[in-house]
Amino acid sequence: MTTPRIVTARAGDHAARVDVRGDGQVVVRPEGSPTDLPPVRLTYLGHGRFRVWHEGWTTLAYAVEDDDRRWVFVDGEVVLVDLETGGRPRPRAARAGTDALSAPMPATVVRVLVSPGQAVTRGMPLVLLEAMKMELPLRAPHDGVVESIGCADGDLVQPGVPLVRLTMPAA
Amino acid sequence: MIARLLVANRGEIAVRIIRACREAGIESVAVCSEADEGAPHAVLADHLVMIGPAPAAESYLDIGRLLDAARATGADAVHPGYGFLSENPAFAAACADAGLTFVGPTADAIERMGSKTGARRIAEAAGVPVVPGATPADQSPAGLRAAAEHVGYPLLLKASAGGGGKGMRVVRTAGEFDEAAGAARREAASAFGDGTLYVERYLERPRHVEIQVLGDHHGAVVHLFERECSVQRRHQKVVEESPCLAITAGLRARMGEAAVRAAQAVGYRSAGTIEFLVDGTGEDARFYFLEMNTRLQVEHPVTEAVTGVDLVRAQFDIANGQPLPWTQPALTQRGHAIECRIYAEDPAQGFVPQAGRVLLYREPTGPGLRIDAGIVEGAEVPVHYDPLLVKLIAAAETRTGAIERARAALRQFPILGVRTNVPFLLRLLSHPAFLAATIDTGFLDREAANLVAPPAPATTHLALAVAASLAGAVPAPFGPATTGTAAVHDPWSALGDWSRPA
Numbered sequence: 001m002t003t004p005r006i007v008t009a010r011a012g013d014h015a016a017r018v019d020v021r022g023d024g025q026v027v028v029r030p031e032g033s034p035t036d037l038p039p040v041r042l043t044y045l046g047h048g049r050f051r052v053w054h055e056g057w058t059t060l061a062y063a064v065e066d067d068d069r070r071w072v073f074v075d076g077e078v079v080l081v082d083l084e085t086g087g088r089p090r091p092r093a094a095r096a097g098t099d100a101l102s103a104p105m106p107a108t109v110v111r112v113l114v115s116p117g118q119a120v121t122r123g124m125p126l127v128l129l130e131a132m133k134m135e136l137p138l139r140a141p142h143d144g145v146v147e148s149i150g151c152a153d154g155d156l157v158q159p160g161v162p163l164v165r166l167t168m169p170a171a
Numbered sequence: 172m173i174a175r176l177l178v179a180n181r182g183e184i185a186v187r188i189i190r191a192c193r194e195a196g197i198e199s200v201a202v203c204s205e206a207d208e209g210a211p212h213a214v215l216a217d218h219l220v221m222i223g224p225a226p227a228a229e230s231y232l233d234i235g236r237l238l239d240a241a242r243a244t245g246a247d248a249v250h251p252g253y254g255f256l257s258e259n260p261a262f263a264a265a266c267a268d269a270g271l272t273f274v275g276p277t278a279d280a281i282e283r284m285g286s287k288t289g290a291r292r293i294a295e296a297a298g299v300p301v302v303p304g305a306t307p308a309d310q311s312p313a314g315l316r317a318a319a320e321h322v323g324y325p326l327l328l329k330a331s332a333g334g335g336g337k338g339m340r341v342v343r344t345a346g347e348f349d350e351a352a353g354a355a356r357r358e359a360a361s362a363f364g365d366g367t368l369y370v371e372r373y374l375e376r377p378r379h380v381e382i383q384v385l386g387d388h389h390g391a392v393v394h395l396f397e398r399e400c401s402v403q404r405r406h407q408k409v410v411e412e413s414p415c416l417a418i419t420a421g422l423r424a425r426m427g428e429a430a431v432r433a434a435q436a437v438g439y440r441s442a443g444t445i446e447f448l449v450d451g452t453g454e455d456a457r458f459y460f461l462e463m464n465t466r467l468q469v470e471h472p473v474t475e476a477v478t479g480v481d482l483v484r485a486q487f488d489i490a491n492g493q494p495l496p497w498t499q500p501a502l503t504q505r506g507h508a509i510e511c512r513i514y515a516e517d518p519a520q521g522f523v524p525q526a527g528r529v530l531l532y533r534e535p536t537g538p539g540l541r542i543d544a545g546i547v548e549g550a551e552v553p554v555h556y557d558p559l560l561v562k563l564i565a566a567a568e569t570r571t572g573a574i575e576r577a578r579a580a581l582r583q584f585p586i587l588g589v590r591t592n593v594p595f596l597l598r599l600l601s602h603p604a605f606l607a608a609t610i611d612t613g614f615l616d617r618e619a620a621n622l623v624a625p626p627a628p629a630t631t632h633l634a635l636a637v638a639a640s641l642a643g644a645v646p647a648p649f650g651p652a653t654t655g656t657a658a659v660h661d662p663w664s665a666l667g668d669w670s671r672p673a
Contacts, residue, residue: 003642009635012625016632018639026636030628040636048531048587050637061633062585063641064531070641071530072634073585076597077626079634 008084100162101138107131109155114164118146126164127151144168172491173197173248173272177241178216179262180252181231182545183562184467185212188250191483200244202237204230206553211545218244225555231255234262238269248272248490250483254557257466258285274490276386276465280437284463294460297436299429302448302459304371306331315352318370319345327373328352330359330366337362341373376611377448379403380415380458382430383474385485386439387495394427395478396504398444398470402605404522404615409592410599411470412509413477416570416608417452426458427499433463441489442482444468448612469512469559472541476508476566507573508566511581511600515558517590518623526554530588535580539566539573552589560591570608574600598622 004022008015008031015031028037041053042061050061052074061074072079107129114126125137126146144166151163176192177200178185185201189212192199201216206225213219220240223230230236232255241249249266251257257275264278275281284290291301307318319326319342328351330338338359340351352368360366378401386392399415400408418426430445446461471482480502489495515525532548541564546552552560563584565577578600581593599622604610626634 005639007639009639011631011635011638014628014631014635016635018635020636020640026640028632028636030632037632040633042637042640044640044642048641049533050640052633052637054633060583061637062531062533062587063637064587065641066530066588070638071587072637073531073587074630074633074637076582076584077594077630077634078585078587078590079626079631079638081635081638083639 010082010084011079099141099144099166099168101126101141101164101166102160102162103129103131103138103157106156106158107136109151109153109157109163110135111153112149112151113137114146114149116146116148120144120146120166126166129157138163140166142166142168173274173487175200175218175244175246176248176250176274176487177202177237177244177246177271178212178250178252179231179237180250180255180257181207181210181212181556182559183543184252184254184469184545186215186545187543188252188483189216191481191487195484195487197248197487200240200246202231202240204555206551206555209550211547211550220244225553227255227555231556234259234265237262238265238271241266241269241271246271248274250274250486251466253466253469258464260285272490274486275441275467276437276439276443280439281465283437284465287462290462291460293436294433297429297432299433299445299460300458302372302374304369306367306369310367312349312352315368315370316345316348319348322370322372325373325375327371328355329369329371330355330363331369332359332363332365332367338368374448374450374459376613377450378415378417378610379408379446379461379612380418380426380449381444381446381464381468382426383468383471383482384430384434384439384443384445385480385482385489385495386434386441386443387489388440388492389494390435390438391495392431392434392439393495393497393499393502394430395474395480395482395502397423397426398468398473400446400470401610401612402599402615403612404619408470408512409615410509410511410596410605411473412507412570412573413473414504414507415449418449418456419454421454422449422456422458429458429460431499433460437463439465441486442467442471469562470510472543472562472564473508473510476541476564477504477506478502479505506566506568507570508564509570509573509577511563511565511577511596512559512592513561513563513584513586513596514592515552515560515589516592518592518595518619519625522592522619524554524558525590526552527589528552529586531585532587533583533585535563535583537576537580539576540564540580541566560586560589574606594626595622598624 005020009018017029019027024041025039027039043051048062048064052059052061063072070081110128110130120140122142124140127138129136147165147167175198178188189199199216200218201212202220202222203213204225222236249271256262260278260282263273266273303322307314325343328340338355340355342348342351356366380397383395397415398411398413400411402410433445444464447458449458516522529546529550534542543562546560565573567573567576581597
């Protein structure tokens with residue numbers, strides 16, 4: 001049984017508020033629509049498999065997590081879905097205190113571009129990472145001062161481990 | 172007798188050959204690159220040799236390393252599969268020189284059929300029709316016109332010296348000929364510095380129909396009927412079937428006999444395929460030799476399904492010197508089979524090949540269904556190799572039955588983590604022209620854009636409901652912690668654009 005929750009789900013041009021209720025009923029309201037779609041009943045069968053009951057019709061669906069996305073297979077179609085927390089926007093506004101920045105995936109540090117004490121502006125690259133043969137800069141999410149550096153050139157880093165701590169501007 | 176066989180390949184075909192080895196009581200030796208240690212063929216075989224880094228040139232295409240692997244494991248035979256070194260005469264010769272049985276034709280047959288012009292000459296000499304064409308010795312307007320009358324309309328004028336469409340003209344009637352020839356000559360002269368023209372019959376909407384052959388060491392060659400392979404995207408086959416509805420029993424027999432003659436002309440042994448272009452339908456249809464593939468084909472299961480012959484097992488028996496167990500009349504074609512090639516590619520992004528981890532993979536099962544897979548759940552699809560992941564073969568009494576079976580199976584074939592062409596295949600299998608079998612080699616290139624579509628809104632909404640219901644790492648209901656002084660920032664929001672290293 002799935003935990004009740006309300007999330008915003010997106011796939012391509014489609015977005016909807018999805019209300020997952022405790023009794024297996026799931027109610028979808030497409031973005032911009034004043035009304036809910038007819039409820040879907042889902043039974044989780046394990047190993048990524050769902051029994052779908054939908055307006056007198058039934059099928060199997062499969063879903064799997066891939067970092068912050070979910071792949072769904074239903075009736076021969078594949079849909080890649082992004083989930084956002086429902087109800088209120090996720091707080092991303094600048095807050096007082098420090099902010100720890102980490103790599104989104106296992107990566108190699110190509111170069112640390114800043115040093116402690118340095119003032120940085122929003123969007124400035126702080127650390128250059130390499131993963132999957134691609135380079136990606138880790139950028140400052142806001143203006144601030146580099147408080148500390150948690151990595152060095154050539155390090156193999158894991159997601160969730162702070163690489164740079166940035167002081168946050170006072171609110 | 173082959174006792175231990177090295178499979179010089181990877182993916183689904185290596186798995187197919189290893190399975191045949193097991194059935195035949197032959198020990199199998201797989202080879203793998205560093206990217207493939209967990210790949211199904213590497214896991215399945217009795218022995219495994221790591222032959223080099225991921226790039227094929229340093230592993231699956233390295234003749235020296237493959238022979239070293241055979242020596243080190245005491246293999247006495249090599250099966251090349253398809254692709255990689257399968258049509259490389261130097262590899263066949265090197266195996267023979269090393270005392271290994273090459274499960275395939277002789278190096279000489281590979282070499283002679285490997286040259287397009289050489290193969291055309293061999294076919295012509297064997298009485299196999301080729302697309303009529305000639306470079307007239309007399310290049311005057313009168314000389315060209317005479318050649319045109321001989322070849323027949325519609326025809327194609329080409330620059331003898333080059334390709335790329337330069338100097339190419341389709342001429343449909345004699346009245347257009349002189350003007351088209353003048354233009355083609357000027358284009359050819361300015362593009363290649365040579366205005367010599369080649370006159371060839373133009374096939375308006377040909378079909379690609381090929382004949383499977385098997386030859387033994389004793390001069391016997393039989394054919395195992397045709398495969399219709401017109402559904403191609405940029406010359407890459409996507410769906411193949413047998414029989415071909417467009418050809419009559421008489422044409423089938425004539426094509427089969429022609430294929431046997433072409434194979435006999437090079438002393439062919441083992442499994443091979445003669446590709447033809449077929450122009451027209453019914454009794455008026457004509458066929459023309461295109462080329463010979465001197466190896467097992469990707470689409471061989473279609474033939475296995477309708478003839479009951481195990482082609483890989485037949486290759487083993489032939490390599491062991493056994494005579495073919497059938498004469499031509501003993502071979503029959505029964506029912507209908509269709510193969511769908513499942514590629515790691517994204518049709519929505521111009522069919523660009525995809526790589527990544529297969530996060531979820533569940534094969535459909537049922538009567539009349541065969542799945543030849545080169546992947547398993549959890550396997551990595553490397554960027555280094557062919558994007559063919561799986562072949563789904565559906566067989567039934569009728570073509571309609573086989574198509575319905577394939578469609579039902581694809582609708583229950585989830586492959587997640589890597590984009591595939593499964594949704595595209597489902598649309599293709601419902602296309603009216605495909606259902607009517609009125610297809611030609613240009614069909615898919617004309618229609619591909621119409622077969623790429625996002626899922627219906629109702630399906631997408633269902634998918635959103637399923638995604639939201641999947642337990643696990645749903646973001647906390649109120650976002651990341653906002654209290655304290657060390658909030659972990661969402662790393663994705665801090666990322667800039669991806670770029671290639673300089």
